[in-house]
Amino acid sequence: MADSDRLENSPIIANPQKQTKLLAALYLAQEEYGWLNPEAIEHVADRLGLSPGQVRSTASFYSMFNLEPQGEYRIQVCEGLSCYLAGGAETIIDYLAHLLNIQPGETTADGKFSLEVVQCIAACGSAPAMRVNDELYENLTLERIALIIRELEGGSP
Amino acid sequence: MPRESDLPKIVAVNTDEGEPGTFKDREIVEQDPHQVIEGVLIAAYAIGASRAYVYIRGEFFLGVKRWIKAIADAYEAGFLGKDILGSGFNLDMSVHRGAGAYICGEETAMLESLEGKRGEPRQKPPYPASVGLFGLPTLVQNIETLACIPHIIQRGPSWFAGIGTAESKGPKIFSISGHVNRPGNYELPLGISLSDIIFGYAGGIPGGRHLKAVIPGGASTPFLRGDQVNVPMSFEGLAEAGSALGTGGIIVMDESTCIVEAVRRLSKFFAHESCGHCTPCRIGSWRIYEILERVEKGEGHSGDIDLLLDLVDGIDGHTYCPMGSALVNPVRSAIQHFRPEFEYHLTHKSCLVNGVK
Numbered sequence: 055m056a057d058s059d060r061l062e063n064s065p066i067i068a069n070p071q072k073q074t075k076l077l078a079a080l081y082l083a084q085e086e087y088g089w090l091n092p093e094a095i096e097h098v099a100d101r102l103g104l105s106p107g108q109v110r111s112t113a114s115f116y117s118m119f120n121l122e123p124q125g126e127y128r129i130q131v132c133e134g135l136s137c138y139l140a141g142g143a144e145t146i147i148d149y150l151a152h153l154l155n156i157q158p159g160e161t162t163a164d165g166k167f168s169l170e171v172v173q174c175i176a177a178c179g180s181a182p183a184m185r186v187n188d189e190l191y192e193n194l195t196l197e198r199i200a201l202i203i204r205e206l207e208g209g210s211p
Numbered sequence: 212m213p214r215e216s217d218l219p220k221i222v223a224v225n226t227d228e229g230e231p232g233t234f235k236d237r238e239i240v241e242q243d244p245h246q247v248i249e250g251v252l253i254a255a256y257a258i259g260a261s262r263a264y265v266y267i268r269g270e271f272f273l274g275v276k277r278w279i280k281a282i283a284d285a286y287e288a289g290f291l292g293k294d295i296l297g298s299g300f301n302l303d304m305s306v307h308r309g310a311g312a313y314i315c316g317e318e319t320a321m322l323e324s325l326e327g328k329r330g331e332p333r334q335k336p337p338y339p340a341s342v343g344l345f346g347l348p349t350l351v352q353n354i355e356t357l358a359c360i361p362h363i364i365q366r367g368p369s370w371f372a373g374i375g376t377a378e379s380k381g382p383k384i385f386s387i388s389g390h391v392n393r394p395g396n397y398e399l400p401l402g403i404s405l406s407d408i409i410f411g412y413a414g415g416i417p418g419g420r421h422l423k424a425v426i427p428g429g430a431s432t433p434f435l436r437g438d439q440v441n442v443p444m445s446f447e448g449l450a451e452a453g454s455a456l457g458t459g460g461i462i463v464m465d466e467s468t469c470i471v472e473a474v475r476r477l478s479k480f481f482a483h484e485s486c487g488h489c490t491p492c493r494i495g496s497w498r499i500y501e502i503l504e505r506v507e508k509g510e511g512h513s514g515d516i517d518l519l520l521d522l523v524d525g526i527d528g529h530t531y532c533p534m535g536s537a538l539v540n541p542v543r544s545a546i547q548h549f550r551p552e553f554e555y556h557l558t559h560k561s562c563l564v565n566g567v568k
C-alpha cells in the first residue's frame with residue numbers, strides 16, 4: 055500500500071495539492087481581506103495556480119464565503135422549523151431588525167452589524183439559535199439578544 | 212470496495228449533516244473526536260487505506276478547532292502516522308472544513324467539495340467505493356457509524372446486534388426538538404417507541420397542550436399524526452406507519468402549530484439548499500415553496516392543493532440525487548394527514564389554529 059507521498063503524486067490526481075486547498079485558502083483570504091473582493095480572489099487564484107473564474111465559481115457555491123462586504127459582526131438568525139417552533143425565527147429577526155434599524159440582508163451604516171436569515175445551524179435542540187461570526191448563541195430570549203448586541207456595540211471582535 | 216485494485220484507498224468521513232431537526236453530528240464532532248478517530252483507524256485498517264479525510268460542516272467552528280487538536284494529539288501519541296504502534300500500518304488524517312452547503316451531506320457532493328470544487332453531486336455509478344476522491348476507491352462513512360465501530364470491535368458483534376430489533380440492530384442517536392420540555396440528543400436502542408421518547412425522555416409537551424404532528428426521522432421524512440406515535444423507532448416500524456427512520460431527527464408539533472406554515476418553512480429550506488444542478492429540484496422546490504407561501508397567507512387559488520401534489524409527483528424520483536426528492540415526503544404526507552387545514556386556508560383565507568396560539 056502506498057504511503058501518503060505516493061498518494062499526493064499519484065498520476066490520476068490532477069494537481070490535488072492545489073485544488074484541495076481551495077476552501078481553506080478562501081477562508082484565509084476572507085479573514086485577511088474581510089470579504090472575497092476581486093483582489094482576494096486574484097490572490098487565491100495566483101497562489102494555487104487556478105484561474106480567478108475557477109476560484110470565484112467555487113466560492114460562490116458556498117454560503118459561508120462572502121462575495122459582498124459584511125458588517126464587522128455578521129449576525130445570522132435561524133428561521134428553521136425547530137427554531138420557529140421554539141418561538142424564534144421571525145420573532146428574533148424582527149426584533150434585531152428593529153434594534154439595529156436594518157432589514158435582513160443589510161449592514162448598519164457604521165459597518166458594525168449585518169443581519170442575515172439562515173436555514174439551520176444545528177442547534178435545533180437548544181433553539182432558538184443565532185450565530186455572530188464564529189460564536190453560536192442558543193436558547194435565545196429577546197432580553198438576551200438585547201444584552202448581546204449592547205455588549206458587541208461596546209467591544210471589538 | 213474493489214479488493215483487487217492496487218490503487219491507494221481512502222476513507223472519507225462525512226459530518227456534514229445539516230437539516231432542521233437533526234443535530235446529532237454536531238454533538239459527536241464536538242464532544243468525542245477520539246472515539247471517531249479510533250473508528251476511522253479500524254475502518255482504514257479493514258480496507259487497507261492509508262489516508263483519511265474528515266469533512267466537517269463549515270458551521271461547526273468549535274468542532275473544527277477540536278478536531279485539529281485531536282488529530283495533532285493522536286499523531287503525538289503515535290496513533291496516527293507511520294508504523295502506528297509498531298504495527299507497520301500507516302494512516303494519515305486531515306480535517307477539511309466545509310463552507311455552508313447542505314448538499315455536501317450527499318457523499319459525492321462532499322467528495323467534490325473535498326477536491327476544492329463546487330459541491331455538486333456526481334452521477335452514480337460509479338460509486339465512491341470504486342471511483343471516489345481524486346478518482347481513488349473511497350469508503351465514505353457517516354460519523355455516527357464510525358463512532359460505533361470501536362465499541363463493536365471491543366464488545367463483539369453479538370453485543371451490538373443484541374441491541375434493537377431483529378431488523379434494526381444497534382443503538383441510535385435520536386435528536387428531538389420542537390414542542391417538548393427537554394429537547395436534545397438521546398442515544399437509545401432502535402425499536403424504542405416514539406411515544407416513550409416524546410413523553411418519557413423528552414419530558415412531554417409544554418403547557419399540557421396536545422400533540423398534533425411529528426416528523427420522526429428528519430426534515431425529509433413523512434409526517435405522522437399525533438395519534439400515530441405508538442410506533443417503534445425502527446426501519447420496519449416506521450415504514451409500516453408510512454414514514455421513515457431517516458436521520459432519527461424527531462420534530463414535535465403541538466396543537467398550536469399550523470401545519471401549512473410548518474411545511475412552508477421546510478419547503479423554503481429545501482428550495483434554498485437546492486444545489487441547482489437538476490431542474491425538478493431547482494425549479495420544483497421553489498414552485499412548491501411559492502404556492503405554500505400564498506396558501507399560508509390566505510392568498511391561495513382553488514386548485515393549489517392538487518397543484519402541490521402534481522408538482523410533488525413530478526419531482527419524486529426524477530432528481531439527480533436523493534436530496535432533490537427529499538421535499539416530496541413532508542409535502543405529500545402533510546396534505547394526506549391534514550388536508551382540511553390546507554382547505555381551510557383556501558376557503559377562509561386564514562389559519563385554522565391561530566385562535567389556539
Ligand code: FES
Binds near residue numbers: 178
Ligand atoms: S432549525 Fe434552527 S438550528 Fe436547526
